[in-house]
Amino acid sequence: MSSAKHIAIIGAGVAGLALAIFARKQGIKVTLFERSNSFSTIGAGVTLWPNATFVLKQLGLLDDFTQYGGLPVAMRQCDKQGTQRGEFNIQTLNSLCGFPTISILRRDLIKILAERLEKLDATVHFNQTINTQDIAQLKDKFDLVVGCDGRMNSKAREYMYKVPIPTKYHGFINIIGTCEIDLNPFEQTIHDFRDNNERFGIVPVANQCCYWAAAWPSDLDNTRPIEQWFEEMHERFQDWPKTVQQVLNNYNPRSLKRIFVHDIDPLPYWHKENLIIIGDAAHASLPTSGQGASQALEDVWHLALLFKTECSLNVMLKKLYETRIHKTSSAQNIGRLIAQHIFQQSPHSTTDAPSISADQLSQLYMQGLDLTQTK
Template identity: 35%
Template sequence: MKVIISGGGIAGLSAAGVLAQRGHDVRVFERREGPSTLGAGIVSFPNATRVLRSFGLEEEVRGVAGTPRTMRRMSDRGERLGDLPLSVINERLGAPSYSILRADLHEILTRFAEQSGATVEYSRRVTGVAEGGAVLLSDGRRLEADWVLGADGRMSSPLRKFVLGDNQARYGGFVSWIGVARSAEHVFDPHTVLDVWGCGERFGIVPISSRLAYFAGAAAMPRAAAHRSSIGPMLAERFSAWPQPVQETIRCADADSLREIYVHDHDPIDLWHRQRVLLIGDAAHAPLPTSGQGACQALEDAWHLGRLLDDGVPQAPSELFPRFTAVRREKANAIIGAGRGFAAMLFNPDPAFVSERNRRSRQTNFAEAAQGMAKLWAGALG
């Protein structure tokens, strides 16, 4: 079977490796000049770790990743709001959580795809699908394929437009500033994610080791109000009164790693396929980063494609694509909703709301909350 994948991100590379391992002719076309590092880092929560383990990649990931066990919530004034025991989720799902720089994960997944037999071409963009099913490329080529996977993200996916007729992403109402922090000193607790909540603002620090972390500061604002340059000084000023770990992280930030992101997601959809085209990853189900599951769900997409083939589901798009959508849609769409709900709570700028939110956080049974998260994240993994 010939497979063309539009997009060389986490979803595209994972699917490429899975399908190539099963003997299919897989070609990935990525519009960027090289592997993407957008996003600084991710947490592979245990549902995603189980997928990476099934791919034979867990050992590689472990070699460059951190192992978060707790997510500590604090207010912007330094008040402790509670500890979410990631260890409970890990135990429930039977795998650890790993924190990893996105560049490192992309390197691992690229190697997985290519060593499995897939080819990855950069600076090549799928621009659409012609009448009759030929795939159109930015260099003028027209290629035939049995499957065409749209893994080209949330913002400008020609294949999402082909399937749905439009590709309108929804602005989430907040801007995120991401980066990587490196220090010669041991400044990070290697097993504790720090999540600091303000009034319409948030700052998260995810350690890889005691000297390396990635981070995301965020604030509710109209899109036109976002900053375009001098991100480092702006962060230092905006978060100058926040707890010491936040200020230390900003001081250690690698200036070249800093990015400003207008955060978008998509409304949940029921239709993920049309003719030979199937949407996966963010092209199908882009959540806000507050879900914690964007990359994890991209990995799950690839795993489920492989499992359906292994279970003997016919390869014809009319057979397999509806089965895939039925397996994945409910969980992926629930995660979109969860991300939106959490963002609405985090970025509400009303002081009275924030005071009540923080009070409720202090009273939360976090072990019970962890069990609820584990139940959602474990869904459909078998």
């Protein structure tokens, strides 16, 4: 069995909670450090594609997520007049993969994971801001330290590389939120409106609720009052289709967040001695990839598999990187290509959007997810 008998996890987001659950189910002691005073629910919602629900199945949580989430059947792309420009059949993708796609509010995603972990006797410390000096102490105290501390200011990543790794701003903002709305007109379909370098996406979930994102090109300006960004959003999208107006007229104001969208370049390594980074800390991708949470969950599953082996810790962590780097880098690249097409097109460009078939996507998503590895 793994030499990691007691692990420290920095960050109680999707990756941190899922890893803690897998580890406790294997009898590994877990101490989790979270900087907030409760489990984090930052973000509006998440679409969990079949590669993510594969992992949820292994966690024994797929039924819980299905109960709280929506089951989108298609993704429909339209222009600002509401004219349909394309449609992707999610049910076909699900059938090819053998697992469903689930849309869920982030608060419910975290709630499900946290409630399962509470039954598994892990130690959780809230209000614990971990800095690079703390990480040195954790490395001495624990067999393994896992940084799940996010894309922007990962102290685990900074400790590993001796300097902060620069994040890349890609020239557009997202304003995200949630909204209670009549879901019948949405027909369980994700709506993706794009026009003139602007985008408004609406993802139906369940229980008459959706999450959404408005995006457009912008300079990175942290001095501008947040309310002005919200006002600009209403001005930019005031003439867009009825479904967009329904969201703009009914969203929950407390759910609004403005995000200057960053990612990071692929890293040459994810571990040093008994410290490893996973999820956004290791390979943050743009939201246009649709794969942030899914790739984090894949990291967790592969690491949990390696816990079951007789490998030395160094070999185990190196193997995780070698197993995952190609797929995570592909997700990052896809996110960048799609963002470039949406937000950097000239007004008269005739370049087609990057396209991929359900068959190609299923092969990409399910790559490396082999149940025979669990035996």
